[in-house]
Amino acid sequence: MTPDLIPAVDAAGLPGPVWLFQFLLVLTFFLHLLFVNLTLGGTLMAAISHTLARGRADDPRGVLAGRLIGINGYGISLTITTGVAPLLFIQLLYHQFFYTATILIGWMWLSLLLFLTVGYYAVYLYKFKGAPARGRGGGVWLWTAAILFMVIGAIQVAVNLIHMQPGSWEALAGNPWAILNDPTFVPRYLHFLLAGVALSAMVVTWWAVRQARQGIDPDLNGTIAHFAWKWVLWASVLQIADGLWLTMALPKDVLLGLMRGGGATMGPFTVGVFFGIGILVMVARCSDPVTRPALVTATLGTTLATMAIMVVTRDQVRSIYMGSSVDLSQFVIRAQWGNFWLFAILLVLGLATVYYMIRRVLNEPAEGADAA
Amino acid sequence: MDYPIWDFAMGGGMLMALVAVPHVIVAHFAVGGGLLIAVTETLGVRRNDPELRELAKRSSLVLILVSTVYGAISGVGIWVVAGLISPGAISSLIHNYVWGWAIEWVFFILEIVAALVYYGTWDKISKKAHMLVGWLYFVGAYGSLVVINGIITYQLTPGKWLESHAFWDGFFNPTYWPATLLRTGVALMMAAAFMLFPASKSREAGTRLVRYIGGWLVAGSLISYVGYRWWEAQLGETTRALFLGESPTLASLAATRSFTLWALAAALVLGIVFLLIVPRSIKAIVPGILVMVAAFAFFGGWERLREGSRKPFLIHSHLFSNGLLVEDIERINSAGLQAYTGWASTGGLDDPIEVGRRVFKIQCAACHTLGGYRSITEALPTFQEMLAVTANDPPGSGAAAFEAGCASCHRDSNFEEMVEFMPGADEMKEDPEMVTDLLVGMITGTLEQLRDMGQAYVDADRSVQFDTQTTAYPMMPPFVGNDEDLEALATFLGTLTHDGASTVLTGGGE
Numbered sequence: 063m064t065p066d067l068i069p070a071v072d073a074a075g076l077p078g079p080v081w082l083f084q085f086l087l088v089l090t091f092f093l094h095l096l097f098v099n100l101t102l103g104g105t106l107m108a109a110i111s112h113t114l115a116r117g118r119a120d121d122p123r124g125v126l127a128g129r130l131i132g133i134n135g136y137g138i139s140l141t142i143t144t145g146v147a148p149l150l151f152i153q154l155l156y157h158q159f160f161y162t163a164t165i166l167i168g169w170m171w172l173s174l175l176l177f178l179t180v181g182y183y184a185v186y187l188y189k190f191k192g193a194p195a196r197g198r199g200g201g202v203w204l205w206t207a208a209i210l211f212m213v214i215g216a217i218q219v220a221v222n223l224i225h226m227q228p229g230s231w232e233a234l235a236g237n238p239w240a241i242l243n244d245p246t247f248v249p250r251y252l253h254f255l256l257a258g259v260a261l262s263a264m265v266v267t268w269w270a271v272r273q274a275r276q277g278i279d280p281d282l283n284g285t286i287a288h289f290a291w292k293w294v295l296w297a298s299v300l301q302i303a304d305g306l307w308l309t310m311a312l313p314k315d316v317l318l319g320l321m322r323g324g325g326a327t328m329g330p331f332t333v334g335v336f337f338g339i340g341i342l343v344m345v346a347r348c349s350d351p352v353t354r355p356a357l358v359t360a361t362l363g364t365t366l367a368t369m370a371i372m373v374v375t376r377d378q379v380r381s382i383y384m385g386s387s388v389d390l391s392q393f394v395i396r397a398q399w400g401n402f403w404l405f406a407i408l409l410v411l412g413l414a415t416v417y418y419m420i421r422r423v424l425n426e427p428a429e430g431a432d433a434a
Numbered sequence: 435m436d437y438p439i440w441d442f443a444m445g446g447g448m449l450m451a452l453v454a455v456p457h458v459i460v461a462h463f464a465v466g467g468g469l470l471i472a473v474t475e476t477l478g479v480r481r482n483d484p485e486l487r488e489l490a491k492r493s494s495l496v497l498i499l500v501s502t503v504y505g506a507i508s509g510v511g512i513w514v515v516a517g518l519i520s521p522g523a524i525s526s527l528i529h530n531y532v533w534g535w536a537i538e539w540v541f542f543i544l545e546i547v548a549a550l551v552y553y554g555t556w557d558k559i560s561k562k563a564h565m566l567v568g569w570l571y572f573v574g575a576y577g578s579l580v581v582i583n584g585i586i587t588y589q590l591t592p593g594k595w596l597e598s599h600a601f602w603d604g605f606f607n608p609t610y611w612p613a614t615l616l617r618t619g620v621a622l623m624m625a626a627a628f629m630l631f632p633a634s635k636s637r638e639a640g641t642r643l644v645r646y647i648g649g650w651l652v653a654g655s656l657i658s659y660v661g662y663r664w665w666e667a668q669l670g671e672t673t674r675a676l677f678l679g680e681s682p683t684l685a686s687l688a689a690t691r692s693f694t695l696w697a698l699a700a701a702l703v704l705g706i707v708f709l710l711i712v713p714r715s716i717k718a719i720v721p722g723i724l725v726m727v728a729a730f731a732f733f734g735g736w737e738r739l740r741e742g743s744r745k746p747f748l749i750h751s752h753l754f755s756n757g758l759l760v761e762d763i764e765r766i767n768s769a770g771l772q773a774y775t776g777w778a779s780t781g782g783l784d785d786p787i788e789v790g791r792r793v794f795k796i797q798c799a800a801c802h803t804l805g806g807y808r809s810i811t812e813a814l815p816t817f818q819e820m821l822a823v824t825a826n827d828p829p830g831s832g833a834a835a836f837e838a839g840c841a842s843c844h845r846d847s848n849f850e851e852m853v854e855f856m857p858g859a860d861e862m863k864e865d866p867e868m869v870t871d872l873l874v875g876m877i878t879g880t881l882e883q884l885r886d887m888g889q890a891y892v893d894a895d896r897s898v899q900f901d902t903q904t905t906a907y908p909m910m911p912p913f914v915g916n917d918e919d920l921e922a923l924a925t926f927l928g929t930l931t932h933d934g935a936s937t938v939l940t941g942g943g944e
C-alpha cells in the first residue's frame with residue numbers, strides 16, 4: 063500500500079451530503095447499465111444472429127438482428143446520455159481514484175472515444191443498409207461494432223479495478239497491461255457481458271411474445287421468441303457459474319468484508335444471487351415463451367430487479383476494496399440545497415416532458431394530409 | 435498537481451484542441467440547428483410550403499448523425515481528455531459546479547430523446563405533434579447551452595465568486611450574458627453553414643431556400659458581432675490589455691483577435707453576396723464552403739482568444755493551468771513537491787535527473803512538451819546561442835542574438851551585462867562542462883524568478899482578479915517547490931540543452 067500516491071481530497075468540498083451523491087451515483091449508474099446492456103449484449107447478439115442467418119433478411123435470425131440494431135440506434139445514444147450522470151458523480155466522490163486510474167491507462171482510456179465513435183457509426187451503417195451493409199456485407203459492420211463495444215467494456219472494467227486498488231498503482235505505472243492479470247478481471251468482465259446478453263435476449267423475447275400474441279407475424283415472432291429465450295437460458299446458466307467464479311476470485315479481505323458487513327451487505331448480495339437462480343428456474347421451466355407471456359414479463363422484471371440489487375452490491379464491494387484508502391468524511395460539505403432542489407424539480411419536469419412528448423407521439427399517428 | 439502525469443508527446447493542449455474544437459462547432463450547430471429546423475418546419479406547415487418542410491426533414495438527418503452521435507461522444511471526450519491532462523482542474527470545476535452539470539444533464543436528456551423521436555417520426559405522427567417535438571428539442575439544446583456557458587465564462591471572469599465562492603456569483607459572472615448572446619449568434623451561424631447544403635440541393639426552390647438560410651447567417655453574424663463587442667467590454671482592463679491597445683502584452687493574441695473579427699466580417703460579406711444577392715452561386719459548392727470556413731474561422735478564433743485570455747489560469751486567479759491552486763503555493767514552497775505528491779518520487783529519489791523529470795511533468799507538462807508542441811527544449815538557451823552572444827562576430831550580431839534568444843528570460847539584464855557575465859567564446863569551446871554548469875545556473879536563476887513570482891499571487895487580494903501583467907512572466911504559473919525540487923528541475927532541464935539531451939529524451943518514452 064502506498065497511500066502517499068493518493069491525491070488530496072478536493073478542497074472545494076461537496077455541494078451536498080455524501081449519502082446524496084452516493085445515492086445519485088448508484089441510481090444513475092443503474093439507468094446507464096440498462097442501456098449499456100442493450101448496446102453491448104444486443105450488438106453481440108445481433109452480430110451472431112446475422113452470421114447464423116448468413117445475412118439473409120428473410121431468416122428470422124436476420125430479422126432479429128435488424129430489430130436489435132433498430133433498438134440500438136436509439137439505445138447507444140441513450141447509453142451515452144445516461145452515462146454522463148454517473149461519470150459526473152464518480153468524479154465528484156472518487157476523483158482521486160478515478161482520475162488516477164484513467165491516467166495510468168491513459169491511451170486505453172482515450173482510445174475508448176475512437177472505439178465508441180467508430181462502433182456507433184458502424185451500427186448506423188448497418189441500420190441504414192448502405193452499400194457496405196447490403197446483404198452479407200452488413201455483418202462486417204455488426205461485428206466491428208460488437209467487438210469495439212466489447213473492448214470498451216474491458217476498458218471500463220480495467221478502470222474500475224484500478225481505481226479501487228491504490229496499492230497496485232505504483233506497479234501499474236510501469237506496466238498498465240498488468241491489470242489484465244488481476245484474478246477478477248476476466249470473471250468481472252464476463253459478468254457484465256453475460257448480463258448484457260441476457261437482458262437483450264430477454265427484451266427481444268418479451269417483444270416477440272407480445273407481437274405474436276397480438277397476431278402480428280405469429281410464426282416469425284414465435285420463432286424469434288424461441289431463439290432468444292434459449293439465449294436467456296444459456297446466458298443465465300453461464301452467469302451463475304461466472305458469478306461463483308467472480309466471488310471466489312475476490313481478494314480474501316474483500317470477500318470477508320462482504321460477509322462481515324452483515325445484513326447491509328449480505329442482504330442485497332444474497333437476494334441478488336437468489337434472484338439470479340430464480341431467473342434460471344423460470345426460464346428452464348418454460349419451453350414455449352409464447353404460451354407463457356406472464357412468465358416472460360415476470361422474468362424480465364426479475365432480471366431488472368437483480369440488476370438493481372447487484373448495482374448496490376457493486377458499490378459496496380468498491381467501498382470494501384478501497385477500505386481505509388478512502389474516507390469520504392474528509393470532504394468539507396458546503397451544501398447547495400437550493401441548487402439541488404432546482405436540479406430535482408428540473409429533472410422531474412424534464413422526465414415529465416419526455417413522457418408527455420412520447421405519449422403525444424404514440425397517440426397522434428399521422429392521418430389524412432399529415433400522412434403525406 | 436498531485437496526480438500522476440500522462441505522457442503525451444503532442445501536448446495536452448493540442449489534444450484538447452483536437453477534441454474540443456470539432457465538439458464546440460457541432461454542439462453549436464446542434465443548438466442553432468434546433469431553432470432553425472423547428473422554425474423552418476413550423477413555417478413550412480403554416481405556409482403550406484412543402485419545400486421548407488423538406489428542408490427541415492433533410493437537415494434533421496444531419497442533426498441526428500452529427501450532433502447526437504458525434505456531438506455526444508465528443509462532449510464526453512472533453513471530460514475524458516480533461517481528466518487525463520488536467521485532473522485537478524476538472525475536479526475543481528466539478529466540485530464547484532456539479533449541480534450546474536447535473537441540470538445540464540437534464541436538458542441533455544430532453545435534447546437527445548427529442549432528437550431521436552423527431553428524426554424517427556417524420557410523416558408518421560401528426561404535424562402538430564412533430565412540430566412540438568422539434569421545439570422541445572430546441573428547448574433542451576438551448577437550455578444546455580445557457581447552463582454550460584455559465585461554467586465556461588466563470589473560468590475566465592469569476593467575478594464576485596472569488597470573494598464569496600457562491601455558485602450563482604460565479605455563474606452570472608461579468609461575461610455570462612454577453613457570451614450567451616455571442617454563442618446564440620454563433621449557433622445560428624453554425625446551423626446556417628450546415629443547412630446550406632441541404633438547402634442548395636432543392637431543385638425547385640434552391641434559390642429561395644438558400645436566401646432563407648442566408649438571412650439566418652447574416653442575423654447570426656450580426657448578433658455575434660454585438661455579443662463579441664459586449665463580451666470584450668466586460669473583460670477586465672488587464673485582460674483586454676493582453677490583446678488590445680497600442681502595445682498589447684501578447685502579440686499572438688492580438689493577431690488572433692484581428693483574425694477573429696476579419697473572419698466574422700468575411701462570413702458576413704460572403705453570406706450577403708453568395709446567399710442573399712447571388713444565391714445561385716451556391717450550386718458551385720465553393721462559395722458555400724467559403725461561407726462555412728469563414729464562419730468556423732470566426733468561431734475558432736474567438737474560442738482561441740477566450741482560452742488565451744485566461745492564461746496562465748484555468749479558473750482565473752484561483753487555479754493555474756497546471757492544476758496548482760493559488761492557496762497551495764506557500765505550502766508547497768515550504769514543504770517541497772515530494773511532500774505534496776507521492777508521484778514526484780515514485781521510482782526512486784537517487785537520481786536527481788529522474789526527480790527533475792518528474793518535477794517537469796508535474797509542473798510544466800500541462801503546457802510544454804519536451805520536444806514537440808511548445809517544446810521546452812527549444813525554449814532553453816543552447817550552446818550555439820550563447821556562443822553567438824559572446825563571440826559577437828560580426829560586431830552587432832551578439833546583441834541581435836541576445837535579443838532573439840535571451841532577452842525574454844533575462845529581463846533584468848542587457849547585452850553588455852550578459853557578455854560581462856559569460857565566459858569568452860574560446861573558453862566556452864574548450865570547456866563544455868563549464869558551459870553546462872553555466873546553463874544550469876541560468877536556468878536556476880529563471881526558476882528562482884518564477885518561484886519568487888508566486889509570492890505576488892500569495893500577497894495579492896484574492897477577492898479580485900489578479901493582474902498578471904505585474905509579474906515577470908505573465909503567461910506562466912509560478913514555479914513551486916523547495917530548493918531541492920528547483921535544483922532537480924534545473925539539472926534535468928540542463929541535460930536538454932547539450933548533445934546529451936537525446937539520451938534523456940528517449941529514456942522515458944516521451
